[in-house]
Amino acid sequence: MAFRFNFSIEESESNEPDTHDKTELQLGSPRRWQEPTAGSRPAADAAADHSPRLATDEHQDAMPSKKQFCLKAAKEHDIPEDVNQALENKVVEMVSGLYHVNMSVVETTVLDGSHGEDIVSKSVSSHSDLIPGIYEGGLKIWECTFDLIDYISETEMQFTDKTVLDLGCGAGLLGIVALRGKAKAVHFQDYNSTVINEITLPNAVANCTVDGNRTGSGDDRKTSKPPSKRLKKAKCLPDLLTKCRFFSGEWSEVSKLLLSSKKPFSKYDLILTSETIYNPDYYSALHDTLSQLLDKNGRVYLASKAYYFGVGGGVYLFEKFIEERNVFRINTVKTIDEGLKRFIIEMAFKISS
Structure with a gap:
């Protein structure tokens, strides 16, 4: 398939990765796994131990600490008038029926640190896929993203005329699924501007x-299958991309930016987020962001592993935290037992109708 941009598309023989056999999908050549530390975002159940371990009672005794981190300022990123610019020197591949850029090419492009944050070289030099306050894992598609995409497909979740936030978006696949599902507006947030x-x-x-x-909204494409090689010519581009806004920065700072912006802002009907509860130190900021940005009748769908070795977070501890705050009701809507146990949880305000 030829693109009229300075980039190319690559397709594997299967077109569809066996995502459930992996703890995460890195967009590029894999790095050698190392023992997780307090500064890494662990997702190595398969690499470290083929018999999955779940959180035990001792892990539940410790609630999130009161550590303070430097707040990374929020920034809104403009869509270039010439969209060719966004795709210059990119190699585009396919996963779960969606296009995504190959990270190995991106890493080569930004390795010299000329793009400001220098997160690639810092990640490599520290042998970590997460450096708190510097790099929060956005260079990977984490395994639970695919769990949530599957759940969206299985339940035929409706996005029509809804406002959606892809929180901690990384590659943005969850938001893109909402976009092609005819969402009214889709916003993407990641910690790193890069x-x-x-x-x-x-x-x-x-x-x-x-x-x-x-391309159209994706009505002719199924979440679990690659898109047809013959793509339809449909709605004009502004009708799609102008539904999108892109933000970088720490959650509380992005909330302040949105709520104080002169641009019209409606609270979100749906907030989609994957593997954002790995670090208990972030629970308070996450909780406050959800409570500030979610519509009173909105829903949060969060995908996570049961427990993250090395940083101590996970579903059990997060549920305890939410229950103690007494703002949201929380419900497990799907459990995945393959590998390390994973969950899809739904959150809504206790006062919602």
């Missing part, structure tokens, strides 16, 4: 524009 500029925004553009033609 991730938004080099991965999220290009992915959104790639799923709206192919071979110089504009």
Whole structure:
């Protein structure tokens, strides 16, 4: 398939990765796994121990600490008038029926640190996929993202005319699924501006524009299958991309930016987030962000592993935290027992109708 941009598309023989056999999908060549530390985002159940371990009672005794981190300022990222710019020098691949840029190419592009944050070289030098306050894992598609995509497909979740936030978006696949599901507006947030500029925004553009033609909302595409090689020419591009806004920065700072912005802002009907509860130190900021940005009748769908070795977070501890705050009701809507136990949980305000 030829693209009318300075990038190319690559397809594997299967077109569809066996995602459930992996703890995460890195967009590029894999790095050697190392023992998780307090500064790493662990997802190595398969690499470290083929007999999955779940959280035990001793893990539940410790609630999130009161550590304070430097707040990374929030920034909104503009969509370039010439969308070719977002796709320059990108190699586009396919996963779960969605286009995404190949991270190995992105890493080569930003390795010299000229893009500001220098997160790639710092990640490599520290042998970690997460450096708290510097890099929060946006250069990977984490395993639970695919769990939530599957759940969206299985339940035929409706996005029509809804406002959606992909929180901690990374590659932005959850938001892109909502976009092609005819959402009214889709916003993407990641901690790192490099991730938004080099991965999220290009992915959104790639799923709206192919071979110089504009793709439709994806009605002819199933979540579990690659899109047809013959893509339809449908709605004009502005009708799709102008539904999107892109933000980088720490959660509380993004909340302040949205709530104080002169631009019209409606609270979200749906907030989708995957593997954002790995660090208990972030629970308070996450809880406050959800409570500030979710519509009174909205829903949060969060995908997570039972327990994250090395940093101590996970579903059990997060549920305890939410229950003690007494703002949201929380419900497990799906359990995945393959590998390390994983969950999809639904959250809504206790006062919602």
